[in-house]
Amino acid sequence: MPADRNFKIVTRLFGVENANRIDVAMSHGAYKRLQPAFAMQPQALVDEVKKSNLRGRGGAGFPTGMKWGFIPKGADTVYLVCNADESEPGTCKDRELLFWDPHLLIEGMIIASYALGCKHAYIYIRGEMIREAAVLQKAVDEAYAKGFLGREQQTAIGSVKIDLTVHRGAGAYICGEETALLNSLEGKRGWPRLKPPFPAVKGLFGKPTIVNNVETLMNIPFIVEHGGQKFAEVGTGKSGGTRMLCLSGHLKSPGVFELPIGITFRQVIDEVCGGTHSGKRVKAVIPGGSSMPPLDASELDVPIEFDALMNDPRIKPVQYKPGHNFELAPGKPLRAMAGSGGIVVMDEDTDIVAVCARIMRFYAHESCGQCTPCREGTGWMAKICTRLADGYGQPGDIDLLSSIAYGIAGNTICPLGEAAAWPMMGFVTKFRPDFEARLAQSRGLPPAGYHGAHP
Amino acid sequence: MALQFSPQAEAKISDLCRRYPNTQAACLPVLHLAQDEFGYLSEEVLELVATRLAVPSSHVFGVATFYTMFHREPVGKKVLMMCTNVSCMLTGAYETLRKLETRLGIKAGQTSADGEFTLIEEECLAACADGPAMICGDRYFLRLTADKVDAALDACRKLPAQHGHHPSHHSDKKH
DSSP states (O other): OOOTTTTOSSOTTOOOTTSSSHHHHHHTTTTTTTHHHHOOHHHHHHEEEEEEEEOOOOOOOHHHHHEEEEEEEEOOEEEEEEEOOOOOOTTOOHHHHHHHHHHHHHHHHHHHHHTTBEEEEEEEETOOOOHHHHHHHHHHHHHHHTTTTOOOOTTTTOOOEEEEEEEESSGGGGGGSSSHHHEEEEEEEOOOOOSEEEEEEEEGGOOOOOEEEHHHTTTTHHHHHHOOOHHHHHSBBOOSSSSEHHHHHHHHSEEEEEETOOHHHHHIIISSSSSSSTOOEEEEEEEETTTTTOOEEEGSSSSOHHHHHHHHHOOOOOEETTTTOOOOTTTOOOOOOTTTEEEEEEEOOOOOOOOOHHHHHHHHHHHSSSSHHHHHHHHHHHHHHHHHHHHHHOHHHHHHHHHHHHHHHHHHTTTTHHHHHHHHHHHHHHHHHHHHHHTTTTTSSSOOHHHHHHH | OOOOOOOHHHHHHHHHHHHHHSSGGHHHHHHHHHHHHSOOOOOOHHHHHHHTTSSSHHHHHHHHHHHHTTTOOOOSSSEEEEEEEEHHHHTHHHHHHHHHHHTSSOTTOOOTTSEEEEEEOOOSSOOOOOOOOOEEEEEESHHHHGGGGGHHHHHHHHHSSSSSSOHHHHHHHOO
16 A cells, blocks of 8 residues: 655655764664664565565666676675766756765665675765765765774674775766766766676676665665565555655745655646646646656646556657657557656746757767767757757758657667657657747748857 | 875875775776866876876876866866756746856856856756756755846855865966
8 A cells, every 4th residue: 555645764854953964863763774684684685675666766667676686696796886876857856865864875775785795885976966975975984983884793694894985976967877877986987888798797897786776775774674565565566665756847836755656747746746836737747857758738647656657558659750659669659757756847838849959958968979879869959959949940850850869769878868869759749739830930040150049 | 396186185095096996996086186186187187197096198088078077177266057957947047047147247168257156057956846056066056046146146256265276287287
């Protein structure tokens, strides 16, 4: 049975004064789950996480326990890396989690490290999170001083010592992709790697590695304390636990909320956020970060849950040209995905073409340049969509945008290609009349020296 | 005299190198340190980092030019990162950016004439629910609509400089 809206796992300390100080955190129970975890066999912990139906909170929703199970048996060196490179537009949960409760993350990472056989774990935190990196480093220093890190701990498999290092990025969205993150952590450019081999087999410094999101790891102490079964019961279907949702855009009360998995978009918008700030109708919703195809106003009664967003027939399939569905697998059209929990709400006055153009400029800026379809394609989509938004659209631009997107998707090393292509095709599929209207008002060729104005 | 890290930075680098199985992995943290120390990453600074970590300077150059937070040119005492991505755009970020440009007399990407501020049009800062968002060092300016720009700039002027400013290093910029 899904939890009620007041049930909290990862935001218990939000709003508590000095919650990120270890004495305050410990007075609220921090690190109490270490001893029970160390009393268990590592495999029993992995099994408990499998039972919990915890799914990755970074965007892909992959079952965490299954991922943990991919570490080869008997590996001598294993790494755990926390992905705190939150950069997906519309997503602002990990930054809040890191600020309010860094000790819950550290506790979760110590338990996960023990379960995986990791002796040295890393947190890769986004470079721009200057305040949060300082908070996190202080929390890690406090955990070292208390002996939770860097000191031998007695466990069911003998003495275990775990180290933890905070590693700052330096401004590159692509480093949120796990293999780019690993390269960046190795001191290289953030270029994604071809998979396979997957990081669980050959990851950081060539060793088996698990990369988990901040929110994912912060759920681990609860699973140890209450059991995987309880965590699964808190969720719905094959998604255990709660979900951090980030509500932004044209809302009366935007914010970051921990909510039951399975709440619908309409419930969150109307009941949690008080509707649009203008009181006008919702026109479009980005369901889980800007790389997800948008929803229109008729698609908001779907639960915000990984499987529902992929499969619910109330969400129209994304098309790469009129009448042709874009398929993820034969017979399986792309609808939407829950993604990172970043929900961006737009009211009926929104200039959809300008929003789409801004999103395309983002992906063009962030393409790492390795794969031609993405490097060139994102640039063309940004230029064409921007000129269309600025009133200089050319005949055929709309279908050209979809066709470029179709040429990128599936033809790149990493998912940044899809991250740009899906919303491009999605916006044209769901809001074609907006694009057509803008094209109809075109003033012709742009003037000399035009490079794409601000919207 | 050849460029050198301060003893404090040297100690930090030694500590950093112990946290990774090889020195190359310390590349990003040491470049951050170098930028804090010298203000920006000139070719001379990149050479220093390469020598200190015993990795090829071509590698360090490749890394320094990949990440947007590493400055290859001198920047203002404070860097203003103004987000204009989708959530902030919807709440008025472009109006805020234009006001910042007008007040500072520069375009995004430039440094004000008094050397105080470098203004950067930034991608999503993960403060979407409180947009438009800007950061200046570890300070957030949230719900920063155009009407609040003057107050924000006043507050930023009072903040300490973010990166080291070694006049000697700046004046002998060769490249």
